[in-house]
Amino acid sequence: MINDVVIAGGGPNGLMLACELALAGVRPIVLERLAAPSTEPKANGLLGQVVKMVDRRGLYERLSGSQGPPQSNTAYFMFAAMGLDLSLLADSPVYGLAVPQLHIVRVLEERARELGVEIRREHEVTGLTQDDDSVTVDVSGPDGTYQLSSRYLVGADGAHSVTRKLAGIGFPGVTYDRTTVRSAHATVPAEWVDPATGALNVPGYGAVPPFLPHRTERGGFSYAPLPGHSPLINTSEWDQPEPDGPMTLDELRESVRRVLGADVPLGPPAGEGPHVLRRLTSGNTRMAERFSDRRVFLVGDAAHVYAAAGGGPGLNLGLQDAINLGWKLAAELRGSAPVGLLDSYETERRQAARRMIMNAQAQSALIGPGSDITELRELFTELLGYRDNVQHLAELIAGADVRYDMGESGGHSLAGRFAPDMSLLTADGPVRLAELTRSARPLLVDLTESESLSGVLSGRHATAVDLVTARPEPPAPAATALLLRPDSYVAWATSSPHPGPEELKTLQAALERWFG
Ligand SMILES: Cc1cc2nc3c(=O)[nH]c(=O)nc-3n(C[C@H](O)[C@H](O)[C@H](O)COP(=O)(O)OP(=O)(O)OC[C@H]3O[C@@H](n4cnc5c(N)ncnc54)[C@H](O)[C@@H]3O)c2cc1C
16 A cells, blocks of 8 residues: 655654644654654753744643743844844744653654644654655664555655655755763852843853853853753854763763863752753754655755754754645645745745755854954944844744745735734634644635625635635734735735725735646
8 A cells, every 4th residue: 555655753853743743634654763852951952933833732831831922032043153133123033842852752742733734653664665656765664664655755754864865865064063061960159140031150261141242352151940850051162172982971070161261160959850961973964866756755963963052953854844845745635735845945945944054064164263354253243233133133043034936926025024013803702823734734814805806716725725804903004905825825916995806816826836
């Protein structure tokens, strides 16, 4: 039997893709080699536009444990360890959701199972072949080896992706081996923590604000008092001799002394583990040559990886790769996909990944050693006094500056962009746009004065696209009508109170281009 989609890898991005496919009526099979989610501490949360995206799928409450909508409640952030005063911005895109990756994986796995996804743990993909009609993977499972055929295979199997290698897709980029990054959960003297600001006051050095990386001429330092753990302490240094043996807390203490020029009496971590105690001597920034090879697609770290300096963009990008691919693959399987829809996955997500590579490499360069970099940073700090520059970098960090090509329907300033949040009043009562997108279906929102779009959906669009007629609640949205793709990107918009024939023509073009 040929299945629809096999996903190699049940990490966050594979599981998110599985949820998206299931919402679109496809039943994928997830093959995951581990018996249980990895407890290796990785991401400490989600940053930027992806936080809004999880809200658009009703996952914000489950992930955060608090009620939505998400708030961009951080007034201050960092770019390459330089302050970014977000309070200058009317609407900061830098949303944060502090949850460990393990929790994200558990929530997504629970959601995927609720949606009926079959997840086979301890099943490892070891080989693949494909022809014009299908892909067959060799799988090693608890009861031996077997083959599994599907119409599509998606490699969500991480940075060392077996799928990518078996499909013969190269992974060019750079390895940074000048930097040694040391990290540990450790206690700090309670009286050093400023109760008002949360900063760590280091005698002989000064105040280190929480969560924000700090550069000195000798290296980097950060102090992150994450909830439920002893603080996470990080240092980075350049051109260090390769240390012998496993990482120790003493090694971190010495590193802190070199970087800050002051002692911080770090104690062993308190509370339940797993605790981080890690030394990394290299990082990679790489992007796959292609995000697909005929019937094989790549998402997440299998398609791109970033050195840590980029502000943790891995999940921001990867989860949105999955959301971009899911509805397109489902349409292809249903036979309703217009020509070129599946190809747009690579065009759109490569563009997003390219921005993050620039972000990661630029930040790495700007936190490097040397007095010339120190001067460059002074110049940058001056530039960061201007609101427009802060806006530009905030959008880059948040992954909110992506604008997809919407062709002839792309005339409106919102077209091609992630739809902004808005509050609406429908006949059923008040609702947030984010609540209307949870079914992951195409959505036409009519806020015009005369409900001008009521007859506009005909033929298969009448069943394939949801129409919501509503009054906007303040603040007034930037459009009177919008067509949203399932990934919440605006395929068409107008600001006219009564859209005329020309606008309705571009709306029809958008409907056909994206939904056949
Ligand atoms: C130390 C560290 C800190 C990080 N911090 C951040 C951060 O703060 N913010 C952020 O956004 N990102 C961060 N990242 C990056 C983030 O963890 C990754 O972007 C994310 O894990 C990618 O998810 P994924 O699902 O693509 O791949 P993975 O999480 O690597 O999942 C891949 C899955 O595939 C499985 N698998 C592999 N091979 C096979 C096979 N052959 N068959 C079946 N299954 C297979 C693996 O077991 C795994 O479960 C960090 C990473 C590290 C290492």
